[in-house]
Amino acid sequence: MTTQPVRFYQVGSFAVGNRLLPDDDRTVQSDPTRSNSLDSGHRACQGCGEALGARYAIDAAMRASQGQLVAVNATGCLEVFSTPYPETSWRIPWLHSVFGNAPAVATGVAAAMKVKGRSDVRVIGQAGDGGTVDIGFGCLSGMFERNDDVLFICYDNEAYMNTGVQRSGATPPAARTATTEAVGPEPGNTFGQGKDLPRLAMAHDIPYVATATVADLRDLEAKVERAMGQRGARYLHILVPCPLGWGSAPGDTIKVARLAKETGLFPVFEAENGTVTAVSPIRHRTPVEAYLSIQRRYAHLFGENPRPDIVARIQAIADRNIATYGLLVDDESDNHDPKDPEGVTA
Amino acid sequence: MFQVRIHGRGGQGVVTAAEILSVAAFSEGRHAQAFPSFGSERMGAPVVSFCRMDDRPIRTREPVMEADAIIVQDVTLIHQVDLFAGLLPEGYVLVNTSRSFDELGLGDLFGQFHRDHLVTCPASELALEQLGRPLSNAALLGAFAALTREITLDAIDTAVRDRFAGALGERNVAAATAAYRFVTLAEEQVRAATD
Amino acid sequence: MLRQIEGSRAVAETVAHCRPEVVCAYPISPQTHIIEAVGAMVKAGTLSPCEFVNVESEFAAMSVAIGASAAGARSYTATSSQGLLFMIEAVYNAAGLGLPIVMTLANRAIGAPINIWNDHSDAMAVRDSGWIQLFAETNQEAADLHVQAFRLAEELSVPVMVCMDGFILTHAFEGLDVPEQSDVDAFLPPYEPRQVLDPDDPVSIGAMVGPEAFEEVRYLAHLRQLDALARIPALAAEFSEAFGRQSGGLVSPYRTEDAETIVVALGSVLGTIKDAVDVRRDAGDRVGVVGITSFRPFPRDAVREALSGARRIVVVEKAFSIGFGGVLSTDVAMATHDADCSLRTVVAGLGGRAITRRSLEELLAAASRDELDTLTFLDLDHGIIERERARMTATRRSGPSAENILRDLGTVASRIG
Numbered sequence: 007m008t009t010q011p012v013r014f015y016q017v018g019s020f021a022v023g024n025r026l027l028p029d030d031d032r033t034v035q036s037d038p039t040r041s042n043s044l045d046s047g048h049r050a051c052q053g054c055g056e057a058l059g060a061r062y063a064i065d066a067a068m069r070a071s072q073g074q075l076v077a078v079n080a081t082g083c084l085e086v087f088s089t090p091y092p093e094t095s096w097r098i099p100w101l102h103s104v105f106g107n108a109p110a111v112a113t114g115v116a117a118a119m120k121v122k123g124r125s126d127v128r129v130i131g132q133a134g135d136g137g138t139v140d141i142g143f144g145c146l147s148g149m150f151e152r153n154d155d156v157l158f159i160c161y162d163n164e165a166y167m168n169t170g171v172q173r174s175g176a177t178p179p180a181a182r183t184a185t186t187e188a189v190g191p192e193p194g195n196t197f198g199q200g201k202d203l204p205r206l207a208m209a210h211d212i213p214y215v216a217t218a219t220v221a222d223l224r225d226l227e228a229k230v231e232r233a234m235g236q237r238g239a240r241y242l243h244i245l246v247p248c249p250l251g252w253g254s255a256p257g258d259t260i261k262v263a264r265l266a267k268e269t270g271l272f273p274v275f276e277a278e279n280g281t282v283t284a285v286s287p288i289r290h291r292t293p294v295e296a297y298l299s300i301q302r303r304y305a306h307l308f309g310e311n312p313r314p315d316i317v318a319r320i321q322a323i324a325d326r327n328i329a330t331y332g333l334l335v336d337d338e339s340d341n342h343d344p345k346d347p348e349g350v351t352a
Numbered sequence: 353m354f355q356v357r358i359h360g361r362g363g364q365g366v367v368t369a370a371e372i373l374s375v376a377a378f379s380e381g382r383h384a385q386a387f388p389s390f391g392s393e394r395m396g397a398p399v400v401s402f403c404r405m406d407d408r409p410i411r412t413r414e415p416v417m418e419a420d421a422i423i424v425q426d427v428t429l430i431h432q433v434d435l436f437a438g439l440l441p442e443g444y445v446l447v448n449t450s451r452s453f454d455e456l457g458l459g460d461l462f463g464q465f466h467r468d469h470l471v472t473c474p475a476s477e478l479a480l481e482q483l484g485r486p487l488s489n490a491a492l493l494g495a496f497a498a499l500t501r502e503i504t505l506d507a508i509d510t511a512v513r514d515r516f517a518g519a520l521g522e523r524n525v526a527a528a529t530a531a532y533r534f535v536t537l538a539e540e541q542v543r544a545a546t547d
Numbered sequence: 548m549l550r551q552i553e554g555s556r557a558v559a560e561t562v563a564h565c566r567p568e569v570v571c572a573y574p575i576s577p578q579t580h581i582i583e584a585v586g587a588m589v590k591a592g593t594l595s596p597c598e599f600v601n602v603e604s605e606f607a608a609m610s611v612a613i614g615a616s617a618a619g620a621r622s623y624t625a626t627s628s629q630g631l632l633f634m635i636e637a638v639y640n641a642a643g644l645g646l647p648i649v650m651t652l653a654n655r656a657i658g659a660p661i662n663i664w665n666d667h668s669d670a671m672a673v674r675d676s677g678w679i680q681l682f683a684e685t686n687q688e689a690a691d692l693h694v695q696a697f698r699l700a701e702e703l704s705v706p707v708m709v710c711m712d713g714f715i716l717t718h719a720f721e722g723l724d725v726p727e728q729s730d731v732d733a734f735l736p737p738y739e740p741r742q743v744l745d746p747d748d749p750v751s752i753g754a755m756v757g758p759e760a761f762e763e764v765r766y767l768a769h770l771r772q773l774d775a776l777a778r779i780p781a782l783a784a785e786f787s788e789a790f791g792r793q794s795g796g797l798v799s800p801y802r803t804e805d806a807e808t809i810v811v812a813l814g815s816v817l818g819t820i821k822d823a824v825d826v827r828r829d830a831g832d833r834v835g836v837v838g839i840t841s842f843r844p845f846p847r848d849a850v851r852e853a854l855s856g857a858r859r860i861v862v863v864e865k866a867f868s869i870g871f872g873g874v875l876s877t878d879v880a881m882a883t884h885d886a887d888c889s890l891r892t893v894v895a896g897l898g899g900r901a902i903t904r905r906s907l908e909e910l911l912a913a914a915s916r917d918e919l920d921t922l923t924f925l926d927l928d929h930g931i932i933e934r935e936r937a938r939m940t941a942t943r944r945s946g947p948s949a950e951n952i953l954r955d956l957g958t959v960a961s962r963i964g
Contacts, residue, residue, distance in 0.1 A: 076744045078614060079753075089754035099744035101617050102753030103644075104636050107610035110602065114569060114614025114622070115744060117598035121568045121620055127746055145610065148603030367718075371553070374720045378551035387719035411818035413715050414903045 008228035008284075034066045034227050041068040041097060043077075048095040049087040053256025055246030055263065056084050056161045058220045060132065063159055063244065066227040068098065070234035071128040076101070076115050078129065080108035080137030083168040083248075084161060106141035108133045109149040112156040120155070128234060129155065135162040135176035139201050143175075150210035150239045157233050157240045160203060163248035171251040175201045178271070179323070180316050181303045183251070188306035197319060204243045204277070211280040212239040218274060219245040221264035225286060229276065245272050253302020265297035270324035273331045287335040288328070294321045353406040354502050355416040358492075359435050360425030363395040365489035368515065369425070370401035373493055376503050376511035377405040385410045398433055405502065419443055421500055423492055425475075430456055443469065444500050446535075448488050450474035468542045471499050475531050482527040483520075490516075494528030498535035505532045549724050554686035554716045557725050558651060558709075559584030561690040563594045564731040565649075565697045567623040568738075569615035571600040571608045575630040576663045577713035578653040582625050605630035609637035609648075616646040617752055619743040621697065624648070627713055628655035628669045635673060642677030642768065644753060645741065647700035649693065652680075653713040654814070654865075656898040660949040664899020665713040667813060667865040670842070671874045677768050679707040679775055680843040681795065682813040686716050687723040688840075691794035694726055695782045697735050702778060703771050704741045710842070712815040714899065726790060734789050772844040779841050797846035799838040800853045802828060806835030808914050809857040811850075811879050813839055816863065816895070816902050823907035832915045839875070850882040859889050861914050863907075863925075865896040872922050889917075895925035931955055 034040050043064040050057035068075050076099045079085045085102050088095045103111045112131030119127045131149070133142055138160040149156055165183045166172040173183040173195055180194040188194050207215045213236050218226040226244065233240045247254060247262040254262050266272035267286070271294060274286035295317060298304040307313045328334055356373065360366035367388040374386035382405050389400040402416040421444040424435055436445065443465060449472050453459055461470055473495040475488035482491075493508045508528050513521040559581045562570075570589065572582040586601075588594035598615075602608045605626050612622040626634065631652060641648050656662040657669055670680055679699065683689035689711040696707040711717060742752055756764055776797070783795035793799075801821055803809055810820055817838040827834045837853045839846070854860055860883060864875040873892035880890050893910060896902045906926055913919050931952055939945045 074746045076618065076746065086755060089751055091754060091756050091760065094751035094754055096751050097749060099746055099749045100751045100753075101614065101744055102751075103610060103613050104640050107606060107613075107637060110607040110610035111614035111617075113600060113602075113607075114571070114611035114616075115618045116614075117569045117571075117600055117611065118615040118618035118620035118622075121596045121598045122618075123596075144604055145607050148607055151603070152601070154600075371720045375551045378722050383722060384551060385719060385721050387715065410721070412822045412904055413712075413719075413815045413818050415901050417903055417905065 008225070008232055033223050034069050035062060035223060040065045041073065043068050043096065043098045044088060045095045045097055047093065049090050050083070051248075051250050051256070053249040053259045054083075054087075055220050055248060055259045056134070056163060057087070058259070059161050059226070059244045059246040060084055060088075062220065062223055062226050063230050063242065064098065064130070066230035067128070067130055067157070067234055070231045071126075074127045075099075076119075076127060076129050078103070078108050078112040078115060078131045080131075080133030080142060081105040082134040082137055083163075084132065084134065086168055105137055107145050108137055108142055109156065109158055110145040112158065113149050113152070113154040116155045125155070128157070130157050130159060132159040132161065134167070135160060135164060136166045136174045138162075139175040139203050143201075147206075147210065150207060150212050150241070153212060153238045155237050155239070157242065159242045159244065161244055161246045163246050163251060165248075165251050167248050167251045175199075176203070178320075180307060180320060182306060183303070193306045193313070194304075204241070204275075207241040207243075208277045208280045208282075210239070212241060213237070213279060214240040215243075215277040216241075216275070217243045217245070217272070219263040219267055219272060220247070221260045221267065222274075222286070225274070232276075251303065253305065254300055258300060262297070262300065265292060265300075268292040269294045269297045270328040270333055271297065271320070273327045273333060275331055282331065285331050285333060288333045291328070291334060294324050353404055353408075353410065354420045354500075355418060356403040356405075356421045356423065356496075357416045357419045358401045358403070358423040358425060359429055359433060360399055361395075361429070362397045362399050364399075364425050365487055366399045366425055367401045369423070369489035369493060370403040372490070372508070372511045372515050373403045373496070373503070374405070375514060376493070376507040377403075379510050380503065380507050382407055383410050389415055398429060421446065421496065421502070423496060424448060425488055425492060427451075427456055430458065436461070439465070441465065445470045446492065446495055446499055447472045448475040448492055450477055467546060468539055469499070471495070471535055471538055473531050473535055473538075475527075478530045478534065479527045482530060483523045490524035491527040491531035494530070494532035495535045497528075498532045498539065505529065549722050551720055551722050552725075553580065554689060554711065554719050554721070555580030556584055557686055557690040557723055558693060558711070558717075559588070560725045561693050561731075562623055562651075563588050564726055564728045565623075565694060565735055566621065566732075566737075567594075567597060567649075568620035569598045569600065569612065569622045570624070571602050571611040571615075571622075572624045572626070573602050573605045573608045573630060575605070575627050577655060577717045578625045578627050578630075578651065580717060581651055581653070585623075605634040606637055609634040609641060609650075612648045612650075613637060613641050613644065613646055616641075616648050617644070617742070617744050619738065619740045619745070621701075621738040622646075622648050623650070625651040625653065627653045628657050628663075631669045632657060632672060635676075638673055638678065639676045641706045643764075645704040645768070645771075646706055647697075647704055647738070648706040649696045649700055650706070650708045651693070652708045652710045653717045654710050655713040662898040663713075665715050665865070666897045666899065667710075668897075670708070670710050671866040674843055674874075677705070677772070678843065679705055679772065679841070681707065681709050682840055682842055683709060683711045683716065684799070684815060684817045684838055684840070685723075686711070686719060686721055687792070688794045689716055690723065690725060691786065691790065691792070694731055694734060695786055695795050698782055699775065699778060701738050703775055705768075705771050705775065710814065715815045724792075730789060734786065776841075776844050776846055795840055797839075797841045797849040798853050799840060801836045801838070803835035803837060803853060803857070805833055806857055807833040808835075808859040808861060808911065809854055810834070810836040810861045810863055810911070811839065811854070811875065812836065812863045813842060813875060814865070816865070819902055819904050820863065820907055823904050823911060826904070826908050827911045827915070830912075832911060834911050834915065842875075845878050845882070847882040850879060851886065854879075854883055854888070855886065857888055859891065859914055859917070861891045861893060861910070861919065863893045863895050863902075863910075865894075867892075867894045867897075891919040891921060891923070893919070893923045893925055900926065
């Protein structure tokens with residue numbers, strides 16, 4: 007597992023200040039000469055997890071490829087807010103075709119680079135969960151199956167956000183969306199549905215699959231770097247909270263992402279050629295309520311007519327993930343902050 | 353223009369036969385066109401192919417509606433498909449069989465067309481002897497050459513070798529030659545009988 | 548060198564000589580022989596450097612071509628019918644982005660009912676997409692048009708599709724001259740993009756354009772197509788100079804000089820029509836035919852000029868707009884709206900129904916006697932129609948019309964024409 011062990015006492019959190027690290031151990035984001043691939047001036051919402059995730063990921067990829075990078079973007083929030091006519095906030099070569107074909111278009115770019123003897127130019131395909139899990143899935147599976155030399159990144163905010171928060175194949179159970187309203191006996195999205203894209207990616211036996219969140223910059227950058235160090239089909243699934251769609255406070259984006267991991271609802275791991283090779287362990291096991299209760303898309307599970315039964319089912323999913331991926335380390339004693347036993351503060 | 357229609361079933365090389373015939377005509381300096389009337393790849397389905405030969409460029413794309421020659425590669429199509437539709441009065445019929453026209457229930461053809469323009473040839477059996485498999489298309493082309501004199505056996509052989517490489521080509525040429533001889537002999541006998 | 552080969556083979560070899568750098572396609576009858584042949588050449592190394600991508604759908608095929616073209620590679624794909632519809636979003640996208648992709652469209656009917664035989668409904672489905680659409684009359688022209696297509700596409704930054712009748716041309720063996728590699732190299736320079744994904748000079752391609760500028764972007768595309776109206780004949784002339792034969796251009800008239808009745812059509816049926824014209828001419832009718840090679844951009848002026856002097860125009864077309872009438876007819880009517888002549892639409896050959904010389908002769912004779920209806924469906928079996936309508940009137944649960952009609956007809960493939 008790509009980790010940087012650091013013991014840091016003064017701040018009372020798990021944030022690691024770059025100024026105390028040697029240059030080589032610092033994050034890309036701390037580097038004033040970073041590419042700023044997704045530059046400021048884009049029109050994302052306040053607190054947008056996707057803007058953060060894209061900036062982190064692409065800057066890391068630019069460093070790893072020495073600036074020889076092309077990005078293919080599906081239709082979606084990222085595409086829309088990053089290229090508001092007549093401006094673009096991309097500082098890298100960037101292509102948007104249609105909603106469902108980003109993986110295939112990326113394949114085409116990679117084929118062109120190869121035929122022109124420019125395999126040093128690396129290709130990234132990127133899309134939201136809709137463009138990856140649903141409408142883009144056919145093309146994605148084809149790209150995986152052919153082992154095309156593309157790193158595909160899914161920015162997962164668990165619904166079709168740009169069109170007004172509709173349910174996708176990545177929407178978790180019980181979440182409220184505009185097409186899975188919090189009404190009736192089974193409010194929110196239906197249980198027993200949905201695609202686990204990281205596992206589907208692994209089923210294609212591609213060289214590298216990893217999940218990450220915007221709560222852990224180092225982990226995300228390390229995974230991008232690791233992915234860029236390989237060739238063939240690679241997949242990165244990044245959880246990016248959406249304040250608008252999730253109904254969370256814009257300032258809570260990183261906290262919400264951390265809680266997704268710490269509850270076990272979003273397992274963070276790496277896999278190579280179809281097998282899990284490393285897991286990012288939960289620091290403080292946290293009950294799912296802490297995560298659900300700060301998002302209005304789950305408000306119907308609390309308040310006047312609470313649904314502890316549904317919360318219990320969600321907890322069961324978290325418990326199953328923890329068991330499946332081995333997300334708990336045996337000895338948690340070193341990780342406790344006495345002032346913050348639940349490890350919830352950012 | 354000389355227009356040929358070949359009837360058979362998928363998998364018997366009906367389309368290849370028309371193509372080879374067109375290549376043969378081309379090799380003799382003529383214009384030639386060959387195309388199929390068939391659909392999805394499926395063994396056993398009825399298949400029709402067409403070949404036109406002319407000294408002038410061929411422009412038309414319609415199926416062969418007025419045939420100068422009809423080749424029946426598979427007799428199970430008789431009475432199922434209107435095999436002889438559009439056959440011209442001076443037209444030729446070549447049927448792949450070891451039976452006679454009468455035995456096939458086609459005796460009434462003799463009343464409509466010239467006796468020596470109607471011939472049967474056991475092409476599948478000849479192919480079986482030469483190729484080890486009853487793939488009758490090359491043999492039938494040899495028979496066609498003998499029957500109609502519209503193309504030389506040499507041209508057929510050249511086209512067959514062009515399509516089938518090496519030993520396979522030679523065996524198909526042998527089948528075509530055997531059928532050519534068979535029909536030549538049969539024709540001589542018919543003419544001798546009617547003289 | 549003249550060779551007797553299959554149309555698909557000729558197109559594949561010609562495309563290979565155009566040095567495509569990325570080829571991607573998904574199998575669909577009747578285009579498969581083309582793409583199989585190109586794939587084999589790449590695999591054997593005779594077409595190199597070239598990346599051949601076996602994609603998972605037609606949508607992916609056009610998308611791979613989009614990515615490759617935007618990255619500066621000469622890209623090619625081929626499809627038909629259902630496949631064209633499956634990629635239609637990407638088809639419009641390619642034109643909107645101004646990518647010079649060349650595609651072979653082996654014309655085939657669109658279902659339901661599923662039908663793998665030839666008609667022009669697929670090409671008509673994308674006629675407003677911004678692609679240039681060229682129709683080949685013969686396999687020689689089909690091969691030649693691909694060479695011109697790459698030149699045209701790359702000069703104008705507009706994608707071009709070469710339409711050739713499925714089965715009728717793709718699967719026909721005829722004598723033709725595949726353009727030699729050296730001649731194609733002299734005619735077709737390497738692809739020099741107008742926009743390209745290049746880390747040394749980053750650009751954003753495919754950004755959203757709002758009401759402020761969308762109309763202007765569309766108008767620019769329109770102007771590029773109008774530019775094509777001038778480039779197409781010029782390229783055809785240059786091609787003729789280099790290769791020694793006439794292929795392409797906007798329209799091709801035949802015996803129209805003193806014609807009273809002129810037929811208009813697209814594609815391979817023109818050959819059969821010419822034979823019918825000759826027969827009618829021998830019978831004393833002053834008839835001629837105009838083939839339209841460039842369907843998009845539609846050569847209004849050239850069509851009007853070619854049809855000037857005719858009293859009667861008969862459009863014979865392999866497509867129609869259900870509930871209305873002809874498609875090509877509408878375009879021809881626009882071009883000749885101020886001319887003093889009658890226009891008749893004849894829909895023929897749908898779903899691969901054979902268009903026979905005999906039927907065309909009867910048609911032309913009837914036209915010359917002013918006996919044609921405004922809209923005719925050639926060789927339509929009215930008995931079948933009447934029986935099915937009666938069936939539908941008699942009972943609500945009348946079943947699929949296609950099955951009822953097929954039961955009426957008996958064994959499939961028992962008809963010759």
